[in-house]
Amino acid sequence: MGLGPPLGRALCKALPLLLLATLNGPVWAGEGASIDAKRGEYLTQLGNCQSCHTRKDGLPFAGGVAFITPFGTLYSTNITPENTTGIGAWNDDQFLNAMHKGIRPDGAHLYPAFPYTAYTQLSRNDVLSILAYLRSRPSVVYTPPANELRFPFDQRWIIKGWKLLNFREGRFNEVSSNEQINRGAYLSEALGHCGECHTPRTWSQGLDRSLHYAGARQQGWTAWNITSDLRGIGGWSDEKLMNYLRNGHQRGEAVAGGPMAQVVSGSLRFLTDEDLRAMVAYLRSVPAKPGTVPTHAEISVKPEAQGNTDAEALFVSLCESCHHPDGQGLGGPYPRSFPNYSAVRDPDGTNLIRVMLEGIERKGMQDEAFMPGYRAFLNDDQIASLATYIGHRFGGHTHVFSAQDVARQREAGAGQ
Numbered sequence: 311m312g313l314g315p316p317l318g319r320a321l322c323k324a325l326p327l328l329l330l331a332t333l334n335g336p337v338w339a340g341e342g343a344s345i346d347a348k349r350g351e352y353l354t355q356l357g358n359c360q361s362c363h364t365r366k367d368g369l370p371f372a373g374g375v376a377f378i379t380p381f382g383t384l385y386s387t388n389i390t391p392e393n394t395t396g397i398g399a400w401n402d403d404q405f406l407n408a409m410h411k412g413i414r415p416d417g418a419h420l421y422p423a424f425p426y427t428a429y430t431q432l433s434r435n436d437v438l439s440i441l442a443y444l445r446s447r448p449s450v451v452y453t454p455p456a457n458e459l460r461f462p463f464d465q466r467w468i469i470k471g472w473k474l475l476n477f478r479e480g481r482f483n484e485v486s487s488n489e490q491i492n493r494g495a496y497l498s499e500a501l502g503h504c505g506e507c508h509t510p511r512t513w514s515q516g517l518d519r520s521l522h523y524a525g526a527r528q529q530g531w532t533a534w535n536i537t538s539d540l541r542g543i544g545g546w547s548d549e550k551l552m553n554y555l556r557n558g559h560q561r562g563e564a565v566a567g568g569p570m571a572q573v574v575s576g577s578l579r580f581l582t583d584e585d586l587r588a589m590v591a592y593l594r595s596v597p598a599k600p601g602t603v604p605t606h607a608e609i610s611v612k613p614e615a616q617g618n619t620d621a622e623a624l625f626v627s628l629c630e631s632c633h634h635p636d637g638q639g640l641g642g643p644y645p646r647s648f649p650n651y652s653a654v655r656d657p658d659g660t661n662l663i664r665v666m667l668e669g670i671e672r673k674g675m676q677d678e679a680f681m682p683g684y685r686a687f688l689n690d691d692q693i694a695s696l697a698t699y700i701g702h703r704f705g706g707h708t709h710v711f712s713a714q715d716v717a718r719q720r721e722a723g724a725g726q
Contacts, residue, residue: 524600624699
């Protein structure tokens with residue numbers, strides 16, 4: 311994924327960070343858990359490995375998923391136990407090097423779209439349990455497309471410089487004297503790699519640790535602020551947060567779409583209650599960082615129709631059947647629910663437009679959700695008009711979205 315300006319400047323700026331590096335402290339996860347394929351299946355689910363390594367209509371773990379970056383497109387690899395196109399010929403140490411150091415068996419550096427920057431914190435036995443599970447899966451002969459990166463980012467050696475700035479190898483360190491918080495941190499930081507989406511990037515495309523979990527733009531979607539700020543999750547009850555994590559949906563209040571829907575479907579819905587509670591406890595401990603999207607309490611909504619007859623006609627024909635005002639539809643009743651959604655209140659409109667284009671498909675622990683996308687049925691002007699109408703009527707802002715805004719989002723989602 312992202313690399314920054316010329317390597318020489320990166321190396322110079324990296325030196326102070328290298329001088330500050332210290333030896334790792336105690337490892338919370340330890341090596342006590344035995345290497346076990348069944349445990350590895352659970353860990354693989356928590357790491358959301360299948361979602362990233364299974365292309366649409368492809369076989370599980372065979373790779374080929376496109377990741378669109380500012381520097382070109384990367385494709386996920388085949389991690390089935392096939393000997394020639396997968397990882398079947400890899401030994402334990404080679405797999406550990408990939409997960410902990412971001413290095414392939416041939417010595418080449420892996421692009422950090424593969425989140426070894428988080429997986430480096432996993433204990434040795436947890437990594438080898440994941441490998442044991444992957445080795446138990448069916449082999450698939452499939453070679454993903456070659457990466458399509460522009461020069462010089464297609465040169466893997468440049469990642470060595472990126473690592474000097476942005477990567478520190480090492481196992482998980484305790485973050486608290488509270489064992490539950492430590493467990494939640496291990497799940498969120500190492501396995502779940504939540505920060506990879508929810509933390510903004512620096513000029514060199516490393517994580518900006520000063521804004522940990524403050525929200526960021528990834529893959530053309532906004533990952534919301536999940537710190538304890540009121541514009542994050544500070545106003546959520548533990549019950550609401552747990553229900554959202556396991557189902558991706560709190561009826562009439564919060565809905566997961568885009569990459570977060572994939573995380574719920576492929577990962578979070580499998581968490582045990584104990585692990586969910588630990589994750590919530592850790593998120594509560596993350597220092598508050600200011601959010602950019604106003605809360606429902608901060609906005610003034612106008613639930614009555616706004617007089618834009620064309621946009622209102624689209625709204626009635628496309629939205630009301632599910633988001634019926636009497637609450638009888640499959641979606642939450644729009645007069646009450648729409649102002650609760652961050653996508654509606656966000657003047658940037660990124661997720662609102664993307665949801666209209668792509669729809670939502672999500673499977674939670676207790677329910678499934680589907681919303682059709684209108685990419686093929688509405689033009690850019692129509693989606694811009696509808697997004698503006700919803701934002702003005704229910705989001706409390708006055709931003710007017712343009713056809714150009716929609717066109718950028720349409721292009722960002724092409725091929726995903």
